[in-house]
Amino acid sequence: MAAPARSLVSPTSSPLLERALRDKLAQRSETTGSLGELEPLAVRLGLIQNTLKPRLREPQLVIFAADHGLAVDGIVERRSTREQVAQLLSGQMPAAVFARIQGLDLTVVDAGVAEDLGAHDRLLMRKIAHGTRNARAGPAMSTEGAHAAIRAGMEIGDALRGNAVACAGIGVGSDLSAALVLAQLADVPVRDLLSSGLSSPSLGHLLAVAQGAQARHRGVADPVEVLAAYGGFEMAMMAGLMLVTAGKRHLLLVDGMAACAALMMAARIAPAVTDYCVFCRSHRHEGLDLALHLFQAAALLELGMQSTDGTGSALAWPLVKSAAALLTEVADGQDPGPSRPGGGASVSGGIETIIIGGA
Numbered sequence: 001m002a003a004p005a006r007s008l009v010s011p012t013s014s015p016l017l018e019r020a021l022r023d024k025l026a027q028r029s030e031t032t033g034s035l036g037e038l039e040p041l042a043v044r045l046g047l048i049q050n051t052l053k054p055r056l057r058e059p060q061l062v063i064f065a066a067d068h069g070l071a072v073d074g075i076v077e078r079r080s081t082r083e084q085v086a087q088l089l090s091g092q093m094p095a096a097v098f099a100r101i102q103g104l105d106l107t108v109v110d111a112g113v114a115e116d117l118g119a120h121d122r123l124l125m126r127k128i129a130h131g132t133r134n135a136r137a138g139p140a141m142s143t144e145g146a147h148a149a150i151r152a153g154m155e156i157g158d159a160l161r162g163n164a165v166a167c168a169g170i171g172v173g174s175d176l177s178a179a180l181v182l183a184q185l186a187d188v189p190v191r192d193l194l195s196s197g198l199s200s201p202s203l204g205h206l207l208a209v210a211q212g213a214q215a216r217h218r219g220v221a222d223p224v225e226v227l228a229a230y231g232g233f234e235m236a237m238m239a240g241l242m243l244v245t246a247g248k249r250h251l252l253l254v255d256g257m258a259a260c261a262a263l264m265m266a267a268r269i270a271p272a273v274t275d276y277c278v279f280c281r282s283h284r285h286e287g288l289d290l291a292l293h294l295f296q297a298a299a300l301l302e303l304g305m306q307s308t309d310g311t312g313s314a315l316a317w318p319l320v321k322s323a324a325a326l327l328t329e330v331a332d333g334q335d336p337g338p339s340r341p342g343g344g345a346s347v348s349g350g351i352e353t354i355i356i357g358g359a
Contacts, residue, residue: 009246009270012047021046024327041278041300041323048251048276049163053328056251056321058162061104062241063088063095063310064153064234064258066112067131068173069140073209081171082115084308088170089120094307095168095282098314104166109156111149112233113171126152128233135180135213135230146228146236153240157248160241164251164320166280166313167241169234169258176206178261179287180213180230185223185264186294190214193257193287223268231261238262243269246276253316255280256309260291278320280312281305 021043029035045054065085068075079087087093088108091100099106109124110117114131117123128149132140141149157165169178179193190210194203217229227236239262245252246266254263254277266273279292281299283306292298300316 009243009272009276010249011272012044012050012249012275014047014050017050017052018043018047020052021327024052028326035326037300038319038323038326041320042326044278045251045320045324046327048249050249054324055328056162056164056324059104059164059166059317060160060162061095061099061106061166061168061310061314062109062156062160063106063308064109064111064167064169064237066110066169066171066174066232066234067114068171068177068232069132069134070136070176070209070213071173072134073136075173075176075206075209077172080115081113082117084170085110085113085117085123088308089122093311095310095314098311102314102317104314104317105161109234109237111152111237124156126156126237128152132177132232135177136209136216138216139229140177140231141228141233141236143225143228145233146224146231149233149236150224150240153237153242154244155240156237157241157244160245162250163248164253165241165245166253166255166310166317167238167259167262168255168282168309168313169232169238169262170309171232171234171258174232174234175257175285175287176210177230177232178235178257178291180210181226181235181261182257182264182291182294183210183214184217184220184226184230185261185268188290188294192290195285195287223265227261227265231265232258234258235262235265239266239269242266242273246270246273250276251320252277253280253313253320254278255282255311255313257285257288257291258309260288260295264294278316280316282307282309282312 025039067081088096110127112128183190220229243266279297279299
């Protein structure tokens with residue numbers, strides 16, 4: 001893949017603004033006491049929006065669904081991808097319920113589900129193919145298919161309302177494909193990214209499948225080619241969405257293994273994309289501990305859940321809103337003050353187009 005013509009994801013680093021944000025929080029703490037981890041989160045929100053008064057509006061939860069060819073090697077999950085999508089859309093899953101009560105607008109994207117899905121007002125049809133191929137036999141996707149999925153994700157991200165997006169991926173075989181993408185891009189053992197909660201025979205089988213795929217694609221290094229070798233259409237679309245969202249200086253909530261793999265790929269294209277991320281988790285999955293560590297991050301909430309990815313971000317959203325309120329909600333009689341250090345007007349990043357090399 002050709003390099004981007006120019007990187008349009010700007011780092012959020014601003015020593016002057018960061019100092020002003022910390023001073024503002026310190027002044028509040030003198031009367032209210034410290035609010036612990038909410039304070040660095042508030043600083044991050046201020047840096048993302050380039051203001052002393054970050055405001056969050058019309059938050060979105062976007063869950064990308066796709067099937068994976070590795071599933072033919074005996075990977076068994078309780079529900080098919082089609083069933084998971086149907087339960088999300090009908091409000092039967094906690095992620096959908098929590099999104100509704102927390103005020104997040106839920107969209108499910110058919111990125112590459114093996115079966116055809118019926119129309120629904122919350123379902124976005126962006127199917128690239130009916131699932132990927134088996135990575136043990138060859139590339140899971142063509143590079144053209146990977147590029148098409150990235151572009152589709154960018155289009156989705158550009159069209160979303162609001163300035164905060166939580167994203168997650170679901171699908172049979174998704175976690176294994178994500179572990180393979182992360183292992184190759186970060187040069188870590190794939191064994192450490194698999195869930196040790198499995199029984200020994202199941203874990204051994206999963207490791208054999210993963211190592212067989214790695215043997216097939218050991219020399220692949222380009223990030224999009226790594227994604228094409230192992231990944232899924234949901235990861236490619238999430239990577240595109242992440243690039244555009246960060247390019248607009250909007251907040252990203254990253255939930256689960258597939259989202260971490262997508263972020264790793266996006267960060268190889270535009271490293272500053274990680275500046276815009278808050279990490280969530282919906283699973284105890286031990287491999288996710290390492291995935292988060294690769295970004296030097298921890299999940300905002302640790303609830304020991306075993307739920308559909310996206311659940312953790314919906315539950316974390318009230319904390320994100322509360323962190324922003326530390327800077328935007330003014331106590332009675334307090335001078336609201338400027339939105340920028342020195343009294344200047346707030347500046348936010350405009351929508352820009354990120355150019356990915358031709359397929």
